[in-house]
Amino acid sequence: MARHLLALDVAAVHVLSRDEAKQHDMRVAFADPRLRFFLGDVRDRASVDAAFVGADFAFHAAALKQVPSCEFFPDQAVKTNVVGSGNVIDAAHAAGVRGLVCLSTDKAVYPVNAMGMSKALMEKTAQAFARRHPEASTTVSVTRYGNVMYSRGSVIPLFVQQIRAGEPMTITDPAMTRFLMSLSESVDLVEYAFTHARPGDLFVRKAPASTVETLARAVATVMGVPDHPLQIIGTRHGEKLHETLLSREERATAVDEGDYFRVPVDARSMDYAPYFEEGDPRASTQDDYTSENTERLDVDGAVDLLMTLPEVQVLRASREGR
Numbered sequence: 314m315a316r317h318l319l320a321l322d323v324a325a326v327h328v329l330s331r332d333e334a335k336q337h338d339m340r341v342a343f344a345d346p347r348l349r350f351f352l353g354d355v356r357d358r359a360s361v362d363a364a365f366v367g368a369d370f371a372f373h374a375a376a377l378k379q380v381p382s383c384e385f386f387p388d389q390a391v392k393t394n395v396v397g398s399g400n401v402i403d404a405a406h407a408a409g410v411r412g413l414v415c416l417s418t419d420k421a422v423y424p425v426n427a428m429g430m431s432k433a434l435m436e437k438t439a440q441a442f443a444r445r446h447p448e449a450s451t452t453v454s455v456t457r458y459g460n461v462m463y464s465r466g467s468v469i470p471l472f473v474q475q476i477r478a479g480e481p482m483t484i485t486d487p488a489m490t491r492f493l494m495s496l497s498e499s500v501d502l503v504e505y506a507f508t509h510a511r512p513g514d515l516f517v518r519k520a521p522a523s524t525v526e527t528l529a530r531a532v533a534t535v536m537g538v539p540d541h542p543l544q545i546i547g548t549r550h551g552e553k554l555h556e557t558l559l560s561r562e563e564r565a566t567a568v569d570e571g572d573y574f575r576v577p578v579d580a581r582s583m584d585y586a587p588y589f590e591e592g593d594p595r596a597s598t599q600d601d602y603t604s605e606n607t608e609r610l611d612v613d614g615a616v617d618l619l620m621t622l623p624e625v626q627v628l629r630a631s632r633e634g635r
């Protein structure tokens with residue numbers, strides 16, 4: 314995202330994060346005086362205020378995002394993902410930031426684990442801000458997306474490492490499906506939200522999905538070992554068989570904008586009666602938008618998608634001795 318923004322000729326990009334070592338690495342890698350680093354934590358409101366001085370736009374990706382760690386320490390997930398997100402929203406408003414995009418996940422829909430539950434509450438916090446402050450100068454919106462391919466700690470780099478080590482690729486459940494999205498598509502989604510959001514909007518990018526087995530076969534194929542062995546290890550704690558990007562209620566109000574769905578906030582008055590006494594007949598005619606009923610990739614389709622990733626292009630080039 315920082316790279317993308319700097320290429321757009323912005324005056325400055327402020328990075329607020331906790332890890333001084335990663336900030337140092339990024340400072341050296343970018344060597345761009347427009348990139349300014351702020352040490353802090355979204356749990357610490359004053360540190361967020363400091364980073365927002367002079368900012369026009371902000372995107373909020375700070376999160377505890379791993380399912381197992383949030384299962385073991387749900388209180389920590391609440392502090393960062395819920396209370397911290399509230400701090401970011403209030404600080405953006407106080408600083409006069411024009412647009413704030415909060416990054417969420419498909420795991421926030423019908424959540425079964427603490428990570429998804431805390432992200433669902435982040436979404437509700439952002440939507441409640443929009444509902445309570447209809448005249449605010451800060452437009453707060455949410456983007457929700459599925460697995461970002463080749464992201465740190467995710468299954469694709471794990472499969473690559475297992476193939477390199479000559480070990481079988483470990484598969485939880487061959488029939489499990491996940492939405493697949495590249496990093497550049499997720500940056501596009503955030504940018505789309507920046508430029509199109511109305512207060513409280515939630516944006517979803519339409520995406521294909523594949524089973525984990527298909528994904529493993531595709532990774533093995535691009536590595537030149539299509540028959541590399543698989544080992545079934547079983548579903549991990551807190552995992553769903555399929556993910557959902559839009560619930561049927563959200564789908565009923567979603568606006569189809571081509572590559573994206575925009576779900577406007579439910580901005581009815583804060584009078585409780587309409588919520589209890591009036592239903593919405595549209596909701597019952599819709600299905601959830603899930604990784605099971607979206608476009609399903611086969612191995613060739615997953616290979617094509619993998620080949621668009623810079624990391625995979627580097628892998629291929631080194632395999633071919635280029």
Ligand SMILES: O=c1ccn([C@@H]2O[C@H](COP(=O)(O)OP(=O)(O)O[C@H]3O[C@H](CO)[C@@H](O)[C@H](O)[C@H]3O)[C@@H](O)[C@H]2O)c(=O)[nH]1
Binds near residue numbers: 418420485
């Ligand atoms: O050894 C493994 C590890 C994982 N998987 C499967 O691979 C898929 C993807 O797993 P992983 O890359 O670990 O991602 P998720 O657990 O789906 O979660 C990621 O994707 C979410 C969006 O759905 C983000 O919110 C999370 O932060 C991010 O960690 C899942 O079906 C896993 O069951 C395997 O088959 N074998």
